[in-house]
Amino acid sequence: MNLAEITGQLAPLAYGVATIGPAIGVGIVVGKTVESVARQPELQGRLTGLMFLGIAFTEALAFIAIAVAFIPFP
Template structure:
């Protein structure tokens, strides 16, 4: 039985769900921060996009790990 092939879709789903939650939190906190201090909008936006890029990179790493072949015992 090939268990790695059966777990890959689960890994994809968890990676996408985690990434979506992370991006939602980042954007929500940025909107909250801009509402409190509108003069920092430019700086906060650039930090937001950096955070989104790092969060999505973790998603891509999780998907890539699912494709690593494991040696058979």
């Protein structure tokens, strides 16, 4: 086996491991938003918008992980 074959086999594993962080982050963001809405229901619209913004930034980490996991090594 050469390095390219090993790297090709590890890329999906690296992607799977790299998505654990964003998954935890999205869970925290959504959980804190639900908690905040329960405390102050009148801010639901504003908090929901901020939640989606936070989810978008957190999911950007997953997209970066996809790109990095499939970069071929020389």
